[in-house]
Each structure stands twice: as structure tokens, then as C-alpha cells.
Amino acid sequence: MATTADGGARQDALSIGEVARQTGLSVHTLRWFEREGLYLRPIPRAGQRRVFDSADVAWLLLCNRLRASGMPIAEIRRFAALVQAGPGNEAERLAVLEAHEQEVRKRVAMLMECLEIIHGKVDVYRRHLAAGTADRLWAPPFADASSDAARHSMP
Amino acid sequence: MATTADGGARQDALSIGEVARQTGLSVHTLRWFEREGLYLRPIPRAGQRRVFDSADVAWLLLCNRLRASGMPIAEIRRFAALVQAGPGNEAERLAVLEAHEQEVRKRVAMLMECLEIIHGKVDVYRRHLAAGTADRLWAPPFADASSDAARHSMP
DNA sequence: GCTTGACCTAGAGCAGACTCTAGAACCTAC
DNA sequence: GTAGGTTCTAGAGTCTGCTCTAGGTCAAGC
Numbered sequence: 001m002a003t004t005a006d007g008g009a010r011q012d013a014l015s016i017g018e019v020a021r022q023t024g025l026s027v028h029t030l031r032w033f034e035r036e037g038l039y040l041r042p043i044p045r046a047g048q049r050r051v052f053d054s055a056d057v058a059w060l061l062l063c064n065r066l067r068a069s070g071m072p073i074a075e076i077r078r079f080a081a082l083v084q085a086g087p088g089n090e091a092e093r094l095a096v097l098e099a100h101e102q103e104v105r106k107r108v109a110m111l112m113e114c115l116e117i118i119h120g121k122v123d124v125y126r127r128h129l130a131a132g133t134a135d136r137l138w139a140p141p142f143a144d145a146s147s148d149a150a151r152h153s154m155p
Numbered sequence: 156m157a158t159t160a161d162g163g164a165r166q167d168a169l170s171i172g173e174v175a176r177q178t179g180l181s182v183h184t185l186r187w188f189e190r191e192g193l194y195l196r197p198i199p200r201a202g203q204r205r206v207f208d209s210a211d212v213a214w215l216l217l218c219n220r221l222r223a224s225g226m227p228i229a230e231i232r233r234f235a236a237l238v239q240a241g242p243g244n245e246a247e248r249l250a251v252l253e254a255h256e257q258e259v260r261k262r263v264a265m266l267m268e269c270l271e272i273i274h275g276k277v278d279v280y281r282r283h284l285a286a287g288t289a290d291r292l293w294a295p296p297f298a299d300a301s302s303d304a305a306r307h308s309m310p
Numbered sequence: 311g312c313t314t315g316a317c318c319t320a321g322a323g324c325a326g327a328c329t330c331t332a333g334a335a336c337c338t339a340c
Numbered sequence: 341g342t343a344g345g346t347t348c349t350a351g352a353g354t355c356t357g358c359t360c361t362a363g364g365t366c367a368a369g370c
Contacts, residue, residue, distance in 0.1 A: 015346080015347080016346085016347070016348095017345095017346065017347080026328090026329075027346090027347080028328080028329055028330070029327090029328070029329080031347095031348085031349090032327085032328065032329085036327095047335090047336075047347095047348095048335080048336090048347080048348055048349090049336085049346085049347055049348075050347085050348090062272070062276075065268075065269045065272050065273065066269075066273070067327090068265060068266075068269055069266055069269035069270070069273065072326075072327095073326075073327065073328095074326090087289070087290035087291075087292075088290070090280060090283065090284055090289035090290070090292060091284060091289075093280060093292075094277065094280040094281065094284060097273060097276050097277045097280060098277055100273060101270065101273050101274055101277055104266055104269060104270050104273065105270065107266060108263055108266050108267065108270070110223060111223075111224055111259055111262065111263050111266070112263065113220075114220045114221075114223055114224035114259060115224070115256065115259050115260065115263070117217070117220050118220065118221070118224065118252060118255060118256050118259065119256055121217070121252050122249065122252045122253055122256055125245060125248060125249040125252060126249065128245065129245055129246060129249060134242070134245035134246075135242035135243070135245070136242075137242075137245060137248075170316075170317080171316085171317070171318095172316065172317080181358090181359075182316090182317080183358080183359055183360070184357090184358070184359080186318085186319090187357085187358070187359085191357095202317095202318095202365090202366080203317080203318055203319090203365075203366090204316090204317060204318075204366090205317085205318090222357095227356080227357095228356075228357070228358095229356095
């Protein structure tokens, strides 16, 4: 990430627009992140303009993954606050990450269950369409009582 | 689903409270679903009270899976409208389900990618904690310029 | 006859995560 | 020196998906 061997973080000064391009986030969102306390450090200014560096970008890219995997903003803020608090709370940071990992694994498992059910439906529709019996999949809205056995073959 | 061999759907008359219990949805949500047009038929009334049946419950359980897997309410409404429109549009219904299935598969793939990254972080923290070098994972918030090489080992 | 509990409608309120607006400052290029 | 693009702050608005409130009806049990 750093272009120099050591201590050269401030060499890559990035404008908010540049960071937006590199992270896929809008400048609005980047400013909003600051208000929400999601950065790992107070973003410094040149005059009144924010000056980011590549470590900020790296963090934002990780944030994107955390958000995409469903971590609430409040949880990201908690993690960022731990980092800001400095060394000594690494076990807590780990706990946050582990908890999220477990969450995501649960979500994946749940989605797989859903997929099975959804794919089952897809399969039923495909077979009925192929067999030309698709019209028996669900009764029309105001089906009279004698025809509503069809209501029980489900969509 | 049906307790009788054919045409007996109306035998299981369920109150909104009963349906809430069977589906895990709140009565508020069940009424809101109606306003949103998510049912497969107009829910009939006895007086002014809704009378559900087991086919409604089966649909709601499927809805739960669709919602849990991220299908937007608008899409569920679209599907419900197709069913309400009666036989003849089964290919369209299939298309909706197939599109959703693909969406979910994509989401699962994305989550797996995220998982890898998150697990990588977890791993780093675990190893540093075990080695007693966790304090080098991230520089404190106001680290001076000479120490911010640490900023590049990422959280 | 009265209380209790389940139900009704219409509509307001809320949480989360952005997204945009207004009005102004600043920098760069021509 | 002025036009155009980027940035700034503070705050309002939006969208989704519920969730709750207010005020009322209705049936059953004591």
C-alpha cells in the first residue's frame, strides 16, 4: 500500500474526489462517513479541504466489504473508535471482527436454505411449463369454491 | 396443506392472530402486506375481520424466504400480481423467480469474497495477539509522522 | 351489563443509510 | 480577472420496510 519502505504515508495526499474515484463512494458519502465517525483518524485539512492518504483508501475499501456483508454503520463506528483509541484493545477489535464473521457465515447458510426453496419453485415452474400444465399452478384470484384445490399447489 | 382431498380450502379459517403465530409475522405486518398488495388473492372478510386460510400461510412462509433472501417488497408485489392475474403468465412468474435466484447466488458469492477478507483480518489479529505483537497493528490516532509506517499494516 | 381481548381503519412515526440542496470559498486555466 | 470545476458546511429530504397510535367495533365470559 505504501509506496515507500517506511514512514512515508503523507506522500500520497489525495483529494476527496480522488478518494471517491478510488473507492467507488460518492464525495457526499465520504463526508458523511466523517460526520459518522467512521474513519480511523481525524482527517486532516489543507485550508478547509480534507487531505486523505492511501491508508484511508485501504480502510474505506475494507469498509466497503464490511458494509456489503451487512455490518451496520454503528458497528463499523465501534471498530473505528477502538482503532482510534490506540494500542491495547486488540482483543476487542478481534471480537468485533469474529462476531461479524460468524454473522456472515450464518447469513450465507440462511441464504443457501432460501436458495434451495427458491430453486425448488423455479424447478416446479420449469417442469410445468415444459409439460404444458403450468395453468394448474395457481388458481385465479376469484376462483370459485369448486376449483380452489389448485390453491394448494402453491406458486 | 389441504386437509381434504379436493376443493376444501375454506375449511381452515384462520384469524389474523393465528396467521401471525404460524408465520412469525406481526398482525401489523400482515395488515400492511395487504395494503401493499402482497397477497395472492383479496383476503375475504367475515364482517370486517380478515379470514385467512392455510394457503395464505403457505404463501406467507414463502414470502418470508423471499424477503429474507433480499427480494424487495415491490418485486414480491409484482409476483403476487402475476398470480392474481390468473393462468397464462407462468413464464413471467418463472422469470421473476429465476432472476431472484441469480441475485441470491450472486449475493452468496459476494459474501464469500467478503468472508475471505474478513477472515484474513481475523487471522492477522489472532496471530498478532498470540505473538504479543498486536500493538503494532495500527498506529494510534495522532501518531507523529515518524511512526506512521504502522498505518500501513491495516486494521 | 360490563370488562376483556382480538380485531378494525387510517395514518403517523421510526431506523438505517444514504443523497441532495443551498450558498459560499477556493484554485486553475485562459 | 473571470469562468469552470472542486470543495466546503449545515441541514433537509428520500427510500425501504416496517411499527405504532388513536379511536373504534365486536363477541364471549362473568
